[in-house]
Amino acid sequence: MDRFVFLTVDGLSRGAVYAAFALALVLIWRAARVVNFAQGAMAVAAAYVAYTVSAATGSYWLGFVVAIVAGLLLGALVDRVVMRHVDHASPLNPVIVALGLVLLIQAVLGMVYGSEFRPAEAPFSRSALTVGGVAVLSPYDLFVFATIGVVVSALAWMFARTPVGLRMRAAAFAPEVSRLLGVNVGGMLTLGWALASGVGALAAMLVLPTELGLHPHAMDLVFVSAFTAAVVGGLDSPPGAVVGGLVVGLLLSYVSGYAGSDLTPLAVLVLLLAVLLVRPGGLFAPVAARRV
Amino acid sequence: MSATRAALPPTHQLDDPGGRPVDRRRGSTLLRHLAVVLAAGLLLVALSYAVEPFRNFQLATVAAYLCATAGLTVLTGLNGQLSLGHGALMATGAYTVALCQTAFADRGMTGGWLLPLSLGAAILSTVAVGAVVGVAAARLRGPYLAGVTLAVAVVVPALAVTFDGVFNGEQGLSVPVEPPPLSLGPYFPYERWQLWVTGAATLLALLLLANLIRSRYGRTFRAVRDDEVAARLAGIHVARTQVLAFVVSAATAGLGGALLAVLAQSVSPGAFSLTLSLFLLMAVVIGGLGRLTGALWGAVLLVALPDLTHSVTEMLTLSPALAQRLEGNLPLAIFGLTLIVVMIAAPGGVQGLLSRLGRALLARRPTRRS
Numbered sequence: 076m077d078r079f080v081f082l083t084v085d086g087l088s089r090g091a092v093y094a095a096f097a098l099a100l101v102l103i104w105r106a107a108r109v110v111n112f113a114q115g116a117m118a119v120a121a122a123y124v125a126y127t128v129s130a131a132t133g134s135y136w137l138g139f140v141v142a143i144v145a146g147l148l149l150g151a152l153v154d155r156v157v158m159r160h161v162d163h164a165s166p167l168n169p170v171i172v173a174l175g176l177v178l179l180i181q182a183v184l185g186m187v188y189g190s191e192f193r194p195a196e197a198p199f200s201r202s203a204l205t206v207g208g209v210a211v212l213s214p215y216d217l218f219v220f221a222t223i224g225v226v227v228s229a230l231a232w233m234f235a236r237t238p239v240g241l242r243m244r245a246a247a248f249a250p251e252v253s254r255l256l257g258v259n260v261g262g263m264l265t266l267g268w269a270l271a272s273g274v275g276a277l278a279a280m281l282v283l284p285t286e287l288g289l290h291p292h293a294m295d296l297v298f299v300s301a302f303t304a305a306v307v308g309g310l311d312s313p314p315g316a317v318v319g320g321l322v323v324g325l326l327l328s329y330v331s332g333y334a335g336s337d338l339t340p341l342a343v344l345v346l347l348l349a350v351l352l353v354r355p356g357g358l359f360a361p362v363a364a365r366r367v
Numbered sequence: 368m369s370a371t372r373a374a375l376p377p378t379h380q381l382d383d384p385g386g387r388p389v390d391r392r393r394g395s396t397l398l399r400h401l402a403v404v405l406a407a408g409l410l411l412v413a414l415s416y417a418v419e420p421f422r423n424f425q426l427a428t429v430a431a432y433l434c435a436t437a438g439l440t441v442l443t444g445l446n447g448q449l450s451l452g453h454g455a456l457m458a459t460g461a462y463t464v465a466l467c468q469t470a471f472a473d474r475g476m477t478g479g480w481l482l483p484l485s486l487g488a489a490i491l492s493t494v495a496v497g498a499v500v501g502v503a504a505a506r507l508r509g510p511y512l513a514g515v516t517l518a519v520a521v522v523v524p525a526l527a528v529t530f531d532g533v534f535n536g537e538q539g540l541s542v543p544v545e546p547p548p549l550s551l552g553p554y555f556p557y558e559r560w561q562l563w564v565t566g567a568a569t570l571l572a573l574l575l576l577a578n579l580i581r582s583r584y585g586r587t588f589r590a591v592r593d594d595e596v597a598a599r600l601a602g603i604h605v606a607r608t609q610v611l612a613f614v615v616s617a618a619t620a621g622l623g624g625a626l627l628a629v630l631a632q633s634v635s636p637g638a639f640s641l642t643l644s645l646f647l648l649m650a651v652v653i654g655g656l657g658r659l660t661g662a663l664w665g666a667v668l669l670v671a672l673p674d675l676t677h678s679v680t681e682m683l684t685l686s687p688a689l690a691q692r693l694e695g696n697l698p699l700a701i702f703g704l705t706l707i708v709v710m711i712a713a714p715g716g717v718q719g720l721l722s723r724l725g726r727a728l729l730a731r732r733p734t735r736r737s
Binding site for chain 2: 104109110112157160161162165166167168170171172174175176177178179180181182183185186189190292295296299302303306310335337338340341343344347348351352
């Protein structure tokens with residue numbers, strides 16, 4: 076029972092990060108109809124910037140802020156310099172370009188930092204506090220929950236209540252009409268990319284201390300898990316992404332706790348296939364016919 | 368789009384969807400392809416005597432990669448299915464050939480027919496895996512398909528570590544391969560023999576692929592890629608066509624992986640990482656999607672670019688640590704950058720540029736074409 080509680084809390088903590096990362100994927104998908112396969116590599120790049128800043132100044136928090144800023148800038152840069160110029164006629168094109176970005180970013184990181192694992196420090200203790208004799212939460216888990224909670228609420232508030240959020244939604248759903256009404260559609264798209272990349276960088280900062288450390292390929296499996304989370308929830312649904320992230324986190328935690336951590340990638344693949352074959356639109360998708 | 372094409376008079380040759388006019392050569396497609404393959408085979412044999420052993424080995428590696436890229440270009444370019452999992456399929460073929468060859472060697476069996484048998488087993492096992500993935504893939508579109516195959520690419524190498532009783536974990540397996548037959552003489556260079564074996568297997572695979580592309584199946588592949596609804600209205604079973612394309616592509620990827628394993632005489636999960644899958648995709652895109660000649664350019668690039676960056680880093684005087692970092696990553700960076708630039712600036716790839724150039728030259732001359 077103790078173990079179950081521990082695995083559940085651990086899974087929720089991991090799932091919160093997947094949720095944030097999946098949310099970033101959903102943001103870009105809704106804004107640009109592109110699944111950003113480069114998101115993991117972009118997030119790792121931001122985390123490396125944070126590592127450099129933290130190592131130079133000795134301050135974790137400065138690095139943390141710099142990572143998010145770097146993520147925002149990188150997202151805007153990728154949209155302005157690369158994605159904007161890609162022919163979106165075939166859905167394959169943006170995917171292929173994103174994969175080129177993956178190769179490029181990981182190679183540049185490997186050239187600058189080398190491909191050994193670097194320790195990623197956690198700002199709080201990762202040893203769990205015991206409540207009534209049961210190990211439950213570590214201060215770091217609390218930090219993760221609080222950060223993700225704040226980010227998700229802030230995004231929800233922004234999209235639902237602010238003029239910028241309204242413009243972003245309008246630009247995504249009816250670009251032509253929005254343009255006629257004076258919305259800067261291109262700017263909104265760039266803002267969407269920047270926000271998503273910033274959230275991705277934040278997720279990377281939160282997940283890396285719980286993994287092996289900083290490495291150009293550190294986010295590969297996290298990306299696959301987060302993609303699965305986004306698909307479980309439906310690529311079009313932000314609440315779905317959050318729920319999907321938690322589901323995937325719990326599943327991975329149980330599988331690695333009860334069956335062995337080697338099997339977690341396989342579990343992700345099985346879940347992804349099962350969801351796509353049974354309910355391709357995700358669990359939260361409204362029933363929709365394919366456009367002809 | 369399809370409707371306007373179908374309405375053209377039957378004497379008018381239809382344009383290939385890639386924008387390239389379909390040639391009007393008469394005669395049997397099979398005979399024409401056979402002639403090309405024979406010529407290529409003769410050229411390879413001549414080359415294998417003309418160049419040094421190391422180049423022979425490199426050419427053999429190109430041939431092995433060509434198997435995989437040709438299959439991928441049929442799948443992605445002609446059928447419109449994006450697969451990031453071909454590295455994993457190559458791993459399937461490579462591990463099968465390793466297990467078969469080890470089993471043969473353990474039982475003390477020898478003979479020239481064992482290697483083709485192992486390669487056949489590798490193709491069969493990859494076909495089985497490809498059919499499973501393909502059935503799932505046929506129900507998926509665009510980014511979903513890419514995501515699933517990405518997961519396959521990440522998961523399959525991890526399986527080798529999970530079941531290390533069979534696959535021997537990170538160390539991988541060795542592939543015992545017999546020396547060249549004695550009838551070729553006692554001093555026959557091993558690398559030349561490697562080139563002969565991989566070249567023959569690849570040319571055979573290419574012959575089959577080229578005929579497939581020109582056949583009814585090739586046309587249904589393209590029809591499904593261009594418009595699924597129109598294809599279905601024309602009586603094409605869309606899902607079956609997609610699974611078939613995936614299985615064919617998987618078979619060639621498996622053969623390519625098996626040939627690579629035979630060349631390296633070992634397999635390990637590190638050789639079949641996600642990066643390999645991305646490399647293959649990059650190769651077919653840069654070469655020119657949907658064209659076998661494009662797959663050839665891609666395969667050449669896969670072997671030549673690391674070699675080139677190696678010689679460049681050797682020329683520069685760098686600290687050993689920096690040189691090592693550059694050598695591993697510079698080709699990757701160049702590949703990635705080229706991929707992005709090609710997708711934005713020249714979606715037809717190298718072969719697209721070449722044929723555009725060729726057409727421009729032809730157009731200058733007065734032609735008899737109507």
